[in-house]
Amino acid sequence: MAAPKKGRRAPASQGHPGRTLILVLLAMAGLIGGMFYSGTLAPRLGIDLAGGTSFTLQAENQPGKPNAINETNMKTAAGIMDRRVNGLGVSETEVQTQGENHIIVNIPKGTNAKQARQQVGTTAQLGFRPVLTTTAGTKTPEPTPSPSKGGKNDKGKGDKATGQKATGSQGSGKQNASSSPTPSASATTQGRAVTDSLKKAPSAPPTASGSSKPATPPTPPAGGASDVPAPLQKQFAALDCTTKASRAAAGERAAASKPSDPVVACKDDGTQKYVLGPVAVEGTDVKDAKAVFDSQQGQGWIVQMDFTSDGGKKFADITGKLATKVQPQNQFAIVLDGAVVSDPRVSERLNGGNATISGGFTQQSAEDLSNMLSYGALPLSFKIVDETTVTAALGGEQLQAGLVAGAIGLALVVIYLVAYYRGLALVALASLGVSAVLTYTIMTLLGPAIQFALNLPAVCGAIVAIGITADSFIVYFERIRDEIREGRTLRPAVERGWPRARRTILVSDFVSFLAAAVLFIVTVGKVQGFAFTLGLTTVLDVVVVFFFTKPLMTLLARRKFFYEGHSWSGLDPQRLGAKPPLRRSRSTAFTQTKEA
Structure with a gap:
């Protein structure tokens, strides 16, 4: 009888879910502490949301090159300027040509405008x-x-x-x-x-x-x-x-x-x-x-x-x-x-x-020096002929509308989870909360770290991520419910349903991340902000599901409310139409559970 008892404890004690949850909470506390330590409590906003400075550069021919101002050189100069100031492509400084000999540079509020001027205007001769x-x-x-x-x-x-x-x-x-x-x-x-x-x-x-x-x-x-x-x-x-x-x-x-x-x-x-x-x-x-x-x-x-x-x-x-x-x-x-x-x-x-x-x-x-030298000398010299301040009135209205749409979408997701999954909705909401905290703190810290700026497309990417994250929870919950329908109790169902749910979640998130990566590489400007945010939230979805949702579900499976299948737990065998309990030898049952 000693061996079966050991097997019976295996599903509940598999891994250390409590330790994993503590590590996640410590990571969240560290990120929040990093925000307060750096003095940055909100994400850095792009020029469409926060306004900024716009200045116009006029191209000038260099000595000995009277015909250097042409379309090719202007595009080359704009590309070099863009690479200098944008780095990873998420700092939201906009560089674009205008007419035959002008380049417009828009710098969002919160960016070191003086440094950006030096970056775009220095010819690096x-x-x-x-x-x-x-x-x-x-x-x-x-x-x-x-x-x-x-x-x-x-x-x-x-x-x-x-x-x-x-x-x-x-x-x-x-x-x-x-x-x-x-x-x-x-x-x-x-x-x-x-x-x-x-x-x-x-x-x-x-x-x-x-x-x-x-x-x-x-x-x-x-x-x-x-x-x-x-x-x-x-x-x-x-x-x-x-x-x-x-x-x-x-x-x-x-x-x-x-x-x-x-x-x-x-x-x-x-x-x-x-x-x-x-x-x-x-x-x-x-x-x-x-x-x-x-x-x-x-x-x-x-x-x-x-x-x-x-x-x-x-x-x-x-x-x-x-x-x-x-x-x-x-x-x-x-x-x-x-x-x-x-x-x-x-x-x-x-x-x-x-x-x-x-x-x-x-x-x-x-x-700064290596950046200018790496991206090469500008084919033209430039001087600043105009500098103006850009307001964010239109962007603020669009952001408000986007946030309202996001709030409505989130509310609908919550209503659906509570109505359909009942007690399991608590797990989903807690996971969404962890994902939101991680996303917010990382975006905030990326502002001073890599000059990441949150623009309207990036906000859209964050809203889309709500659906991606909720989909991962639903996949796991349905795998658990399928195991219960097969006649298994909750604790074995949680462990047996995880491997299949894990494969589905990883494949789905990989496709989403691949799409975001391709979009980030082949696009420019604001679309890169959308791609970057989508890729970031997709990675965080994997982190939350693996290191928070699964350990939390393992712990809750030991609670009487969920283990006995309360009608409001979302795991009631009768409501799920469960089959009679599976008939097999105890040693076989526990061996299979341990392998799962």
Whole structure:
């Protein structure tokens, strides 16, 4: 008799339904706590529900490309802008062309409008230029102790800048324009480096790495003044990079210059100014870029770039040439839209077709830079010609109507469940409540995480999900009732009905999720919001049914109200037309139940 007793307990004790329910409740509590911790208590709304900002960009031809404004380039630019600002495609920033030379960008309320402007308006013109001379970013005084001309005025400042002016983000830009071979050996910790070879460069004399020439070539003077054209010498001396306006003006001039011309440029933070040679490697030679947190070298957030095959060769050539020169002409500047974002020294020829920009990046700045570089340079330059505020009056009315429709639909579902399933309706309503809490909290947290915005189509997707979730409950309930009709008691019926219901639920939800995934991939704009919400709620339906509905049903099957088939339980054998109890040996019955 011991074996049958053990078998009799198997259906009721299968798994640990109580523990599973506790885990689900803890997950809900964690998500709710995350909402309060982040200070975000409501989902981020799209522009049709919350309003926002709309601005118009006008395309301008780039130097040397008078016929660049055409339909193809405009569509390409709009596509790049859209990928930059939308990421996963759910942030609800709208980008569309208008006319022959305008692009309209709509930014929903709650989005960082300033950052979005930078993302869509930055052309991401990247160039690697050799450094001819550099000094501190302040204006160079005209009178100097040295009677030499123009660029040699930097000598006085050079001695002051030699050594470690800063440690994190300035790099070799701290070395002055007139550093001689002797002080250049006092290598600073290079804040921004390129590849592993460059990371080693600061610890060795500039003349010793990557070159067979043991002595510093005397051809270029230390400050590089002889390589600087006279007009640029005056412009360089007069440039003051410490003000935002002067940095912007210098950046515009540098960005508008031809790649083959030397330019004067500022460091992006204004601490250094440079005279730079012609572009040695263009941004189009960058194949990919990504932001990575470097825990091994301790550099924090870095941007890793991979070059094309041609770009890798150009990069190897320029680093090979710079490795034979002295400070600061053994440096090259990484120039983004006319501003120097990095100025590493080169100690040896760098092969391999990849590079790393490091030093002074936050996660956001590293991701922004890699995002712009990954999605490529815009084929056109743009300027903002109009900016307006968009109201959400129409969207608010539509949302109200949609919520009313959703409430009516939910009420009809509840009435049907109570009328047909009676006590089982409590299980369905509790499961719907859990699904609603999970959906709301996840949508709320996805706002700051991936810029997810809830728009009208997304609301429709959430309403459709009510039917999908209710359908899963109905499938399971009907499987249990079928087992009871066959003459089984409730506890074996709950366990035997689950495998067949599980297969049906998984197939149904897989088809729904596949449809949502295809819709998300092949569509753009607001339809993606509908697809994303539908896919999310479909996944949550599986989670709720497996980890809440089934364990809850297992626990309730032990309660007298359901186990004895009360008339209001929804599991009354007489009302279901149950057959007489199945006649089989106890050992066989329990073995089959345990297998199920």
